[in-house]
Amino acid sequence: MKPLLSRKARIKILVVDDHKLVREGIANVLSAENDISVVGQAENGLEAISKTSALKPDVIVMDLNMPILNGYEAIRMLRKKKIKTKIIIISVNADEETKRTVLGAGAHAYFSKSSDIAELLRLIRRLA
Numbered sequence: 001m002k003p004l005l006s007r008k009a010r011i012k013i014l015v016v017d018d019h020k021l022v023r024e025g026i027a028n029v030l031s032a033e034n035d036i037s038v039v040g041q042a043e044n045g046l047e048a049i050s051k052t053s054a055l056k057p058d059v060i061v062m063d064l065n066m067p068i069l070n071g072y073e074a075i076r077m078l079r080k081k082k083i084k085t086k087i088i089i090i091s092v093n094a095d096e097e098t099k100r101t102v103l104g105a106g107a108h109a110y111f112s113k114s115s116d117i118a119e120l121l122r123l124i125r126r127l128a
Contacts, residue, residue: 010037011128016048016062045074058128064091079106086127
């Protein structure tokens with residue numbers, strides 16, 4: 001007998017940040033939520049592109065400033081590949097110009113690292 005599918009499906013997240021402590025901290029906070037599952041982590045945009053293809057997350061939470069391939073470039077490459085995963089860019093840069101640029105590149109949302117984590121959770125749920 002198959003179990004009933006009464007539980008809401010979990011939102012699959014890929015966390016991308018070049019700083020290991022930040023990346024793992026975000027992943028730990030998100031993993032503690034009942035409706036969220038962190039399916040992977042990446043330390044740069046190139047790794048994020050590869051893992052997105054393999055893991056098919058619902059949402060990518062990605063840092064803007066990273067080595068090898070930054071958030072801007074990763075967004076553009078993901079959009080070129082027609083990947084429909086929602087992308088939230090996180091950054092210490094809280095200015096409006098940066099926000100406009102990342103949204104113009106194809107990100108779905110911009111989140112300042114100085115903001116409350118509860119706001120990030122609301123954003124993830126809204127996009128998913």
